[in-house]
Amino acid sequence: MRAIITLLTAALVGRVVAAPPEPPAPVIEKRAAPTVSSSAGNIVGVTRLNTEAFNGIPFGEAPVGNLRLRPPVRVTKSLGTFDATQIAPACPQFLADSDSNDFLAMVIGTVANTALFQKALKISEDCLTINVIRPIGTKAGDKLPVLFWIFGGGFELGWSSMYDGGLLVTSAMQMGKPYVFVAINYRLGGFGFMPGKEILADGAANLGLLDQRMGLEWVADNIDAFGGDPDKVTIWGESAGAISVFDQMALYDGDNTYKGKPLFRGGIMNSGSIVPAEAVDSPKAQVVYDQVVANSDCAGSQDTLACLRALPYEKFLYASNSVPAFLSYSSVALSYLPRPDGKVLTRSPDLLAKGGKYAAVPMIIGDQEDEGTILALYQPNITNTDKLVRYLGDLFFHQASKAQLEGLVATYPPWVWDGSPFRSGIFNEVYPGFKRLAAILGDLVFTLSRRIFLDIATQVNPAVPAWSYLASYGQGTPILGTFHTSDLLQVFFGILPNYASRSVQSFYANFVYNLDPNDASGGSSGKSKVAENWPRWIGKERKLIQFYNNRNGYLDDTFRSASADFMAANADSLYI
Numbered sequence: 001m002r003a004i005i006t007l008l009t010a011a012l013v014g015r016v017v018a019a020p021p022e023p024p025a026p027v028i029e030k031r032a033a034p035t036v037s038s039s040a041g042n043i044v045g046v047t048r049l050n051t052e053a054f055n056g057i058p059f060g061e062a063p064v065g066n067l068r069l070r071p072p073v074r075v076t077k078s079l080g081t082f083d084a085t086q087i088a089p090a091c092p093q094f095l096a097d098s099d100s101n102d103f104l105a106m107v108i109g110t111v112a113n114t115a116l117f118q119k120a121l122k123i124s125e126d127c128l129t130i131n132v133i134r135p136i137g138t139k140a141g142d143k144l145p146v147l148f149w150i151f152g153g154g155f156e157l158g159w160s161s162m163y164d165g166g167l168l169v170t171s172a173m174q175m176g177k178p179y180v181f182v183a184i185n186y187r188l189g190g191f192g193f194m195p196g197k198e199i200l201a202d203g204a205a206n207l208g209l210l211d212q213r214m215g216l217e218w219v220a221d222n223i224d225a226f227g228g229d230p231d232k233v234t235i236w237g238e239s240a241g242a243i244s245v246f247d248q249m250a251l252y253d254g255d256n257t258y259k260g261k262p263l264f265r266g267g268i269m270n271s272g273s274i275v276p277a278e279a280v281d282s283p284k285a286q287v288v289y290d291q292v293v294a295n296s297d298c299a300g301s302q303d304t305l306a307c308l309r310a311l312p313y314e315k316f317l318y319a320s321n322s323v324p325a326f327l328s329y330s331s332v333a334l335s336y337l338p339r340p341d342g343k344v345l346t347r348s349p350d351l352l353a354k355g356g357k358y359a360a361v362p363m364i365i366g367d368q369e370d371e372g373t374i375l376a377l378y379q380p381n382i383t384n385t386d387k388l389v390r391y392l393g394d395l396f397f398h399q400a401s402k403a404q405l406e407g408l409v410a411t412y413p414p415w416v417w418d419g420s421p422f423r424s425g426i427f428n429e430v431y432p433g434f435k436r437l438a439a440i441l442g443d444l445v446f447t448l449s450r451r452i453f454l455d456i457a458t459q460v461n462p463a464v465p466a467w468s469y470l471a472s473y474g475q476g477t478p479i480l481g482t483f484h485t486s487d488l489l490q491v492f493f494g495i496l497p498n499y500a501s502r503s504v505q506s507f508y509a510n511f512v513y514n515l516d517p518n519d520a521s522g523g524s525s526g527k528s529k530v531a532e533n534w535p536r537w538i539g540k541e542r543k544l545i546q547f548y549n550n551r552n553g554y555l556d557d558t559f560r561s562a563s564a565d566f567m568a569a570n571a572d573s574l575y576i
Contacts, residue, residue: 033045033046033047033085034046034047034052034054036054036140036225036226037225038221038222038224038225038226039078039221039222039225040057040059040075040078040079040082040218040221040222041078041079041080041081041082042079042080042081042082043057043079043082043084044081044082044083044084044085045084045085045132046084046085047136048136048166049170050135050136050166050169050170050173051133051134051135051136051166051169051170052133052134052135052136052138053084053085053131053132053133053164053166054084054131054132054133054226055084055085055086055087055088055129055131055161056084056086056087056088056089056129056130056131056161057079057082057084057129057130057131057132057218058075058079058128058129059074059075059128059129059130059214059215059217059218060072060073060074060075060128060211060214061073061074061075061128062125062126062128063125063126063128063187063191063207064125064126064313065309065310066309068125068191068308068309068316069191069194069199069202069204069207069305069308069309070202070204070207070309071203071204071207071210072128072207072210072211072214074214074217087122087161088122088127088129088131088159088160088161088185089122089123089124089126089127089129089159089185090122090123090124090127090159090160090161090162090185091123091124091125091127091159091185091186091187091188091191091192092123092124092125092127092187092188092189092191092313092317093123093156093157093158093159093188093189094156094157094188094189094190094320094321094325094326094336095156095157095325095327096321096325096327096328125191125313127159127185127187128185128186128187128211128214128215129160129184129185130160130182130183130184130185130215130218130219131160131161131165131182131183131184132180132181132182132223132226132228133164133165133166133169133180133181133182133183134169134180134181134226134227134228135169135172135173135178138178138180138226138227139227140224140225140226140227141224141227142227142228143224143227143228143229143232144178144179144180144227144228144229144232145179145180145228145229145232145233145234145512145513146179146180146181146182146219146223146228146229146230146232146233146234147165147168147179147180147181147182147234147236147508147512148182148184148215148216148219148233148234148235148236148264149163149165149181149182149183149184149236149237149241150184150186150212150235150236150237150241150242150244150245150248151163151183151237151238151240151241152237152238152239152240152241152242152243152271152272152485153188153239153240153326154239154240154326154327154332154334155188155189155192155193155208155240155326155334155336155337155338156188156189156325156326156334156335156336157188157189157326158188158240158241159185160183160184160185161183163183163492165181165183167492167493167494168181168492168494168505169181171494171505171509172505172509172512172528174527175505175506175509175523175525175527175528176523176524176525176527176528177509177510177512177513177522177523177527177528178523178524179228179509179512179513180223180226180227180228182215182219182223182228184211184212184215185211186208186209186211186212186215187207187208187211188208188336189320189321189335189336190292190316190319190320190321190323190336191207191320192207192208192211192336193206193207193208193336193337193338193339194207194288194289194292194320194336195280195281195282195285195286195288195289195336195339196280196281196285196286196288196289196290197280197281197286197289198289198304198305199280199281199289199305200279200280200281200341200342202305203343204305205280205339205341205343205344205345206280206338206339206341206344206345208244208338209244209247209248209251209338209344209345210344212244212248213248213251213263216233216235216248216258216263216264217258217263219233219263220233220258220259220261220263230261231261231265232265232512233263233264233265234264234265234266234267234268234511234512235248235264235266235267235268236267236268236269236270236508237268237269237270237272238270238271238272238485238487238488238492239270239271239272239484239485240272240337241270241272242268242269242270242271242272242273242365243269243272243273243274243275243337243338244272244338245267245268245269245272246267246269246272246273246274246349246353246358246453247338247345247349248263248264248267248359249267249358249359249360249361250345250349250352250353250357250358250359251344251345252343252344252346253346253352253357253358254352254356254357254358254359254360255359256359262359262361264359264361265361265362265515266361266362266363266511266512266515267361267362267363267364268363268364268365268508268511269363269364269365269366269450270366270367270487270491271366271367271368271371271446271484271485271487272445272446273365273449273450273453274349274350274353274449274452274453275337275338275349275445275449275576276348276349276350276571276574276575276576277337277338277339277340277348277349277575277576278339278340278348278398278399278575278576279339279340279341280339280340280341282339283398284398285339288323288335288336291322291323292308292319292320292322292323293307293308293319295318295319295322296308296311296315296316296318296319297311297315298311298319323335323336327378328378329378329379330395331375331376331378331379331395331441332375332441332444332445332576333395333396333576334576337576348575350452350453350456350571353453353456353457353460354456354460355460356460356461360457360460360461360464361464361515362464362465362466362511362515362516363457363464363465363466363467364466364467364468364469364507364508364511364517365450365453365454365466365467365468366450366468366469366470366471366544367442367446367447367450367469367470367471368446368470368471368474368482368483368484368485368486368487369420369421369422369470369471369472369474369475369481369482370420370421370422370438370442370474370480370481370482370483370484371420371441371442371443371445371446371447371483371484372420372437372438372439372440372441372442372443372445372446372484373420373421373438373442373479373480373481373483373484374480374483374484374485375438375441375442375445375484376420376430376434376435376437376438376441377430377434379391379437380430380431380434382433382437383431383432383433384432384433385406385409385414387433388409388433388436388437388440389402389405389406389409392405392408392409392440393405396444396574396576397573397574397575397576398575399572399573399574399575400570400573400574401573404570404573407566407570408440408563408566408567408570408574409440411560411562411563411566412436412439412440412563413436414433414436416429416435418435418436418439419434419435419436419437419438419439420435420438420439420442420481421435421438421475421477421479421480421481421482422439422481423475424476424481427478428478428479428481430479439560442484443560443563443564443567444567444574446484447470448560448563448564448567449567450468451542451557451564452564452567452568452571454466454468454537454542454557455539455568458537458538458539459539462538462539465515465516465536466536466537467517467534467535467536467537467545468537468544468545468557469534469544469545469546469547470544470545470546470547470555471486471487471490471500471546471547472546472547472548473486473490473496473498473500473547473548473549474486474490475548487504490504491504491505491508496549498549498550499548499549499550499551499552500547500548500549500552503530503532503547503552504547506520506528506529506530507530507534509523509528510528510529510530517534518530518533518534532545532552535554537557542556542557542558543555543556543557544556544557
């Protein structure tokens with residue numbers, strides 16, 4: 001069992017560390033380096049095979065020293081002539097609990113802290129930067145639509161340069177739908193999402209979301225100089241990035257304007273939407289802050305927050321990473337995540353959605369069929385219903401009664417053939433109860449919360465279109481099925497250039513251009529027209545498109561309805 005977890009975790013971390021760049025993309029020496037003159041300065045990029053890349057452009061001052069654990073400060077001075085030819089530094093990462101005795105956590109933590117790992121990613125607190133990739137030959141004033149990418153990683157790991165959008169831009173060019181791709185770095189873990197009453201009182205909550213918002217504002221100010229259209233921005237994210245997409249819709253009660261204009265006009269959410277969360281100063285959140293302080297040199301300080309800001313980088317990193325991590329037994333009972341603070345996120349995202357306090361824009365939202373399989377690999381001791389109920393109560397839902405948790409679990413039959421990977425019969429039961437737990441974790445955080453969100457959104461804003469999907473192109477993969485993050489391999493990087501990847505990229509290009517995945521107009525050709533029609537998700541019909549390796553199908557979004565109904569009816573008690 002340990003070997004299986006280690007191998008699969010290595011695969012996941014390896015996917016993060018060694019995400020493939022645009023294939024062969026050499027610098028073409030005879031061409032002059034592309035240079036963009038904007039209000040930010042003269043940005044010098046690099047020419048590649050089909051694209052031009054501008055990496056690591058600062059949009060915020062270095063959040064170090066007294067700016068650590070504070071809202072981002074905009075870069076206002078010109079950068080002068082800025083070299084944007086190298087990879088952007090990654091923000092500090094939280095791959096494993098630095099205070100854990102778990103063998104796997106210690107291995108991951110040791111690898112993450114090696115000089116090689118740190119050097120390869122150029123990890124630095126000074127990391128508030130943006131990457132821009134555009135079709136070769138694009139110039140100011142071309143007014144191409146913009147796809148703004150927010151990476152995922154449980155709000156604990158990830159960085160912009162691991163997602164080279166060159167393949168996507170090249171694919172869009174071939175479809176006659178060229179666009180500008182933008183990827184942002186934002187603060188993670190304790191650097192970007194520290195909770196606690198001290199944080200709330202200081203106005204320092206949800207810093208990672210504020211970093212994202214400032215990046216969008218940078219796009220509004222500068223993307224025209226790169227050939228993009230600031231009035232045609234679509235925000236796109238996966239996992240925590242998808243959750244961030246809705247949070248950007250809901251920030252400041254739905255005010256997504258800057259200088260009188262909307263910062264974005266559409267949203268794409270891969271594996272994530274609303275995450276009902278307790279407040280920044282809730283007892284559950286306060287435990288995290290207190291543990292960070294206890295594992296630092298600040299326990300005896302009268303002003304613990306000021307002390308944390310003054311710590312040397314290595315000591316603050318160790319302390320902030322001493323709480324339970326995403327890649328661990330606690331799984332998606334995250335230590336660090338966006339939490340209501342009364343200002344940035346005024347209420348829990350589910351309540352903001354119900355109240356219509358979000359920027360209602362056309363959206364695509366969907367899931368992998370087996371979102372929970374990777375998440376359930378770390379809990380081999382949860383082998384019966386009592387242990388499962390206790391696990392959910394102890395780590396996830398402190399406001400829920402035992403009866404409520406028993407009611408939730410009861411909607412998932414204990415039979416091995418009913419769990420995830422779904423439709424895999426008696427196979428893939430890694431340990432007793434694995435498939436049941438995988439189904440529950442995937443549904444709670446991703447698949448059924450998506451349906452609940454769509455129910456709310458289509459009732460509150462019925463005129464705003466939404467399209468939804470279920471990806472099944474990994475059916476038959478041992479243990480994992482179509483697992484969480486497999487869309488990155490399939491869609492983003494196109495490692496498997498099959499029917500599914502081509503179909504999704506075509507739908508997305510149409511959406512970026514026309515806010516409708518079925519509308520192939522615009523651009524230089526209609527090559528992004530796809531054979532199938534993707535039906536809108538509306539309250540009565542609830543139709544999903546289902547992506548397979550060799551075809552697309554359709555599915556009624558009614559599966560596991562007893563579980564979804566229970567979650568919706570008890571939503572107030574199922575806060576993380």
